[in-house]
Each structure stands twice: as structure tokens, then as C-alpha cells.
Amino acid sequence: MAFTFQINPDVQFNHESDLLEKAEANRPKLHKTLVKPTKVMINREDTTETSYKAIQVTQTVKELGESSFGKDDQITLDFGNHYVGHFAVSIQSVGSPMDAPLFLRIRFAEVLDELTRSAEAYNGWLSKSWMQEEFIHLDKLPARLELPRRYSCRYVEIKVIDTSRKWRVQFSDPTFVAQSSAEMAHLPATQIKDAQLNKIYQISVRTLHECMQEVFEDGPKRDRRLWLGDLHLAALSDYATFDQVTIVKRCLYLFGGLTSQDGRVPATVFTNGDPIPDDTFLFDYSIFFVSTLFDYYQHTKDKVMLHDLYRIAKQQIDLGLQYVDQEGCLKLPSKWPVFVDWSDEFDKTTCAQAILIYGLRQFIQLAEAVGEQDILSYQKQLHLLVHFSTQQLFDSKLGLFTSGAQKEVNLASQVWMVLAGVLARPASKALMVQAVKSLFPIRGIVTPYMYHFIVAALFKADHLDTATGLLKTYWGKMVTLGADTFWEAFDPNDLNYSPYGNALLDSYCHAWSCTPAFLITKYCL
């Protein structure tokens, strides 16, 4: 997930210190690894979009140390994989004494394409402050330049803006201290015979690894914080791979400890310093607090955690049910919109209905686990919601669910109704036959996040081949395009798509894109 544009500065938040203390007690340890570039690309003239790749010369790191650089020269260090952490390089001057400061621009890129885009020309609506670009003066050489900020990258580009006419610079021992709270040693040995699936699995694991910092960050490049939508999926992938549940506990306690005074779980929490809830609320994300707690409890049977957070889960359901009318139709207020996907091309009301059903079913199981007295009323609400969905939203002539006043038929609605278990298993299978027939090839879905739910629905509805095929064509296409980690947004029909109007600030390592590790483990092994 990432930035959505809500401003609600008047919202007051609870800060439940007992829950926040448990969040702090579950802060995972960061493991650090020193990595070095695998190769260096030299570019002795200014970069332009068209010529960037054409005039590169490739060197080893050893050869780099023997070269010298002057005004407008630039080098690109390729660390060979995606890393999150801190960069350092040794710099010395050669020639006459250093009669001026050294002035450098250093950029960090997850994919090489970012280096072909000009920061000055950035016209998207995300803050320019997210650009991983620093301008640095060094008054004394030799020096070990150790940048204090954390970056997310495979490539580090160093441009010499100027030395002086009397001296040049040499760069040596470039290092990256990579960090993650995921421990590779925890990863189970996995035999995936299908080479393409194996590759997708490995990249998914890498994506998850990179996003596992002191919380599950949505993207370690940007926004570097905890979103509930990402947490929901990253936790599932974690259980299937590293199985480090401490970080999940920490994240759930953070959300639980920071609800708004009307009880809603915020969509995102800032964790750079003391945790701060954002004034952004998304209906589906609030419901996914229930789902994440449900998945966690299913995986761990941790009763303490369930008892600590059950109350918060119940609030989300109770608040959601307030907007269900007597017929069983969910009508959300504008202050609590549903996200589903970055695409705005489809109606999302039926998705919201299904997501409430999905969460309510999970909640009822949690309620049973804690011995809730009043389960019956929730079961009645569930029945009402399902009844409305099958009677009013399902178009039996089309064999598909419709959405909104215009009775729009879209893929996301079918997917979420399957995941919500609104239809019996054979009917779900038939629904997805019809969905594939009518609504494939997929159009207007732009995130691996929503693609995850499509694939999950296909698996759940017993379309194993179609599910595996979609997983291979969608995530596999990113692999073909050179992904080291999976991207925040990807529309195979529009490779230039960005949710932000300009791809320079897109995140190319995003938690919600790592779910093939979960899907493959659950369905393909």
C-alpha cells in the first residue's frame, strides 16, 4: 500500500499504552550484512534518457579504485540484488592539492530505469522528498563517506558534479550494510520443480525479506511504514516462509493500540520514532485487522494475543455493521472509503459488501474462540449480508455479481464474493468459469495486491491451472522485465502505469506484492 490522499486533522486517537508496550516488546532485531557491488558501470558524460545505456563501460570494483573521475563523470554501482540499508564509499583526491570542496550527487535506484528519469522533471503528486537523491559536499579528502540515511536499492549512482580543474577523485571500497529482520536461516528448504514458479517464489521471498524491517514496511523505498493491507498479505507470506511471528505481533499491537476515538483502526501507522497513527481510514483495511488477527490465531493459537486484541477486532465489525441496512446492504460513508485496488475504473460497492462478509466470517470464529456471548446476532447479520448479496447483487442470467447502481459487472466483485464464501463451492467454481470467460484478459487492475486476490479466488474456486497460469503470467512478466523484487504497481497492459502520475517515485519492492510465496506454498507444492 502507499499514500492515499485523506486529510482528517481533527480525528482524535486512543493511545493504549498496554498494547503499545507489547508492540515495543515485540520489536524485531535487525540483522546486518555487508555487501559489495558486483560490477560498476562508468559513464563519462552526462546522462540523458536516450543515451544512458549506450555509453556505459563496465568495470570491476578493483578497476574502479584505479580510475579517477572529474566534473560530470558518473559511475553506477550494481550490488547485484535488492538491498535495504546504508551506503559508504572511500574517496580520495589525486593531482594537485584539493583546492575546492568535492560536490557529488548520489542516487539510489531499485531498478535501472529510475536512473534515466530526471528528478527536476518529476511532476507526480507524491512528495519529491521521497527521491533517493543526495547532494553532498566534502570539504576534506581522503574521507570515508558514510551516508546516515537508509536507502532501498540495487544500484547506487555517483555523479561528480565538480572537483576543480586541478584534481580528480578516486572511489574505493563501496559498501552497503544491508538490513532486515528476516533471517534467511529460517527459510524452509523448498523444492519447486517448475523453474518459473521457483523464480517467482524466490523473488517473492526476497521482496518479503526486504520489507521485513522493524515492522512490515509497505515499501522500504517509500512510504517505509506499516499499512494494514500490506500487513494482511505479508503476514500470510511470512507464515509460509520465514515464519517469524514476532513482527506480526508487533504490527497488530501497533494498530490495536492506536485506534481513532470512534474505534476505527487507521489504515497506516508511522513507525519512524514513536508510533503515530495516520489520519487515513479505509474500510477494507479496518476489516483486515480482523483478518490478520484471524490468520495469526489460526497459525499460532496464541490465546493471549487473541484476548488482547479481540475487542479491537469486534469494534471494526460493529462499526462496519452500523452501515448495513435492514435488507443486508452495506452503504459506506465517504469518510470510510474502500480501497480494493489503485484503479478507479470500476465500482467497488460489491467488493466492500464481500469484504465485510469475509471479515465477519473470520470474526465469528474468533468470537467462538474467546467464548463471546452474543455470537448469534453476528451470525444473523452474516446471513442477512449473504442473503442480500445472492438475491440482489447476483445476476443469475449473467451468472455474475453486479456492483453499484449501474449494476456494473467487474472482476473484483466476483473475486471478493468467492473469497467471502457467499456461494457454495460448486457455485463459486461456476462463477469463476463465467468470470474468466467474460472478464479475462484482465483489464484495469493495476496492483499485485488485487492480482493476489484474483489468484487466491481462482485457487479457492478450484481453478488450479488458471490460478497458476495467472500467477505465472502476471508476476512472471515482472520477472521477465528484470524484477529483483516485486513492484508496488504493475499493469501488464500499460508498462508505464504509475498510481502517482510519474513512475520515478514508484516502489519496486512492495510488501503486498510478495504473496506468490504464500500462494505457491499453499497451492502448488
Place this chain on the structure above:
Amino acid sequence: MAFTFQINPDVQFNHESDLLEKAEANRPKLHKTLVKPTKVMINREDTTETSYKAIQVTQTVKELGESSFGKDDQITLDFGNHYVGHFAVSIQSVGSPMDAPLFLRIRFAEVLDELTRSAEAYNGWLSKSWMQEEFIHLDKLPARLELPRRYSCRYVEIKVIDTSRKWRVQFSDPTFVAQSSAEMAHLPATQIKDAQLNKIYQISVRTLHECMQEVFEDGPKRDRRLWLGDLHLAALSDYATFDQVTIVKRCLYLFGGLTSQDGRVPATVFTNGDPIPDDTFLFDYSIFFVSTLFDYYQHTKDKVMLHDLYRIAKQQIDLGLQYVDQEGCLKLPSKWPVFVDWSDEFDKTTCAQAILIYGLRQFIQLAEAVGEQDILSYQKQLHLLVHFSTQQLFDSKLGLFTSGAQKEVNLASQVWMVLAGVLARPASKALMVQAVKSLFPIRGIVTPYMYHFIVAALFKADHLDTATGLLKTYWGKMVTLGADTFWEAFDPNDLNYSPYGNALLDSYCHAWSCTPAFLITKYCL
């Protein structure tokens, strides 16, 4: 002085540790003062060269703290005078939680005009690294931003490149910790009745004060180091004002301890860290080592220092005399050029001849003071040089000295011949009558450095009114143009003149420009 473009990487240097230890022992203490802006100029749209001044709003510092700023807003803090030191400001966010880093550009300017010039468009030949411009990301707010580098400025401009759409920033408590080794308490009470001369005196003292750091820096903005030409004049002004001789001792010992293996004093020494001699050699600057030692000894009668450095002074004279032919004509090799002024519009050979005579005269007095055995041979050389000058270089028909094979008549030659005392006093006076008649108004002299010598020659040749008048029109014009300190380069006939092809990197506080403090004290009180 500043950068001249020589590259002599093969030159080997002596490092005389006894002299360098004495230099270190005389490192002056820096005195620090906290200063605050006197006013704040707000500009809520992007700066352009034409609109910059037009759309400013002026606030107090208190009002600043109550305003908030977003993308592309900028503020300019006016500290009311020129300062050298370190900047800090407190920054906090207002609005929704800080969901992205803060990205700022901070520029430091000695004169407001610098802020109207674009760094991207800089096309001069000095290193862009001298631009006092930083790009800063802050990941957490509130924060006290304390910039680690030293700046030279009156104005500090802060541009908000971006926050995000959800929050803005507030700036409060901007401070500048100003530093100098000059102590205002040392300044003698001076009564200068002429208001214009008084203003020029005060600005000269300020200029000197700002350049007095751990050495006399040429310009605290740029190059921030010790040049012999600046030392020569700054020391004279120091004796007339603060009279802090420790810093002069330190500078002389630094040059004395770092001669080239052939004995020449380098033109400049880097003092940012362990002292490093630059591989730049200027004949006049080497000779001015003798002059500076002479002036110091005249002022202090410090025999220890004289004995320590006499040998180095003698080397400069001996090396210079090697290039004097049997007729008494100095013919310099290309590796030891003469500087005189940044202007290249006039022939400098007669200046070089005069400067050698000037230095040789001073050297002979030093030789007498140390009891040199071989004074006679120096006196003979002096006689020969003077004889050649009066017989071959003086055009009795014109009443002026000529220079070079083309027998060019230029002002600098007359000035240096007067300062060298080649003519008797009445003849010097007549020479300057002729010079003023033929060569005024002055053209093609572009530095306060060379203007100093013109004014000094006029005073020496008993043209008190003309000297005072020139001092008032030249330095006074800078005052009229708003100078807080006197500038590195100034051509009253071409206000856009820069020695570097672009005025953005010109120094507007330059040691060699502070001599009115000396001239006024010596001749006008």
C-alpha cells in the same frame, strides 16, 4: 587573492617541522557570537531573476515562527551584516502526520544578488562545489537542523522543495554562530570626521574581521585559505586596527615552513587540516614574503621571528635575482609568473621589475638587522635594477615608465615604480602627476588589491587629495552599491565583471580589499 590556474604536480616541497610547529603554536583562538536575523523576507512562489525582489513580503523573526510553508515556498533570513560561521534553525511540521521526509534547499549569500542567480546555469570556470548551497532531507520532525559546514553570508535562503500535500513546516529560532579570531575589543577608538571615509573604514574593518579566522583567509566564502598577496595587505590593516600579531606570525611561519625544494615560497597554503602548500607560484607573491616579514619586523621588532625566517626571505630575493641580466633587467621564466592584478589587459614586466626592487630594498634592511655579511652585493644589484629602470624603462619624453617590448604605458607600472622608490620624491610626485593626467580615469584594473597600490603610490608621491579622492570613489562606490564588506573584484566601469566568467562564485568579503583601514589610519587621520 584566489585561484589561479597552475598545475605543477611534480614540485616537491620542504616541510620544515620547526617552523610548522611555531605556526601551530601561534594558531589564534576563534571567538564565537550568536546572531539572529534582523528580518525575514518571504517569497511564496518560485524565484526568478526578474521577479525576486518584487514579490517579497517582509516579516519579523517572531512572525516567521507563526507562519507555515509548503512546496516551493521560500524564505530569506537577513542577519543584517556579514558573518562567517554556522547556521541552525528549528523545524516542525503542522497538519497531518509527517508522511514523507522534508526536502529543503538552503543557500547562503554574502550579497542579495547571489540569490537571483541560478546554480544550474553557472558556467564559470571555478568549481561548482564552492556554491554555498545545500540540499537536505529531514526524516523526522521536529528537529533542530544544525548544518555542520561553515558559511560566509549575510542572507540565508530556505526553500521548501517539498513536504507533502498533508502537512506543512514552520521555522523558528534561526541562529548563526559567527566566528572570527579578531577581537572587537582590540579595535582602537578612531575619530574619522569625514562620514564617507568613516563608513569605508568601518566596512574595511568588518572585511578584515571576517577574513581573520585561523589564518587570514583570502575570502571566507571561497577559497578560504592563505594567499601571500592577501596576507601582505591584511597584516598591514591588522597592525592599524586589531593589532593581533599572532595570526601574522602563524601565517609567515606556514609559508616559511612549506617552500618548494628549489626554495620558492608558494603563493598559497591550504590550512583546512594539516597545512599543504599549493603547487602555484607567483613571483610577486614570493617577493611579498620578504615584504610581509619586513612590515612585521618594523611593527614588532621581533628578532626571534626575523632570525627564524630571514633565510627564507633571502631565498626569494636570491632566486629573483637569478633572473636579472647584466644590465639589470628582470626576465622571469614562465614557471614563475607575476600576478599584479586579475586584469590581463596590460603588460606586467615593468611591474615585476619594480616589485623586485621594492622587495630588495626591504630585504636589505632586514639583512642589516640580522648583520648579514654580504649586504654590498645586494646593494649593487639594487643599484643595477634601479639604473636599468630609470635608463631603459623610463620614457623621459612621456615622463612615464614603459613596459615590455611594445613599450606599453600603463598605470600599474608607474604605481609600482613609485612604491619601489626608483625615483626621488619630487620625481615620483611628477611621475604621478603625469600618470593621473595620461592614465586616469582608470581602466582595466579590476581588483581592490591593485587599487590599493594605486592609492598607496599616490599617498607616497604626496598626492594626498587625489589618493583620498580615489579611495572614496572606488571603495565608496561599493558602499553605495550596498557592500557590508569589500569585494574580491570590482570594476567600476563594468559592474558585471567577474574574474571567473560568472559572478555567482565571486567572493564579496575579501582580505585584499580591506586596506582602507590601513590607508586611512596612516594617511588621513
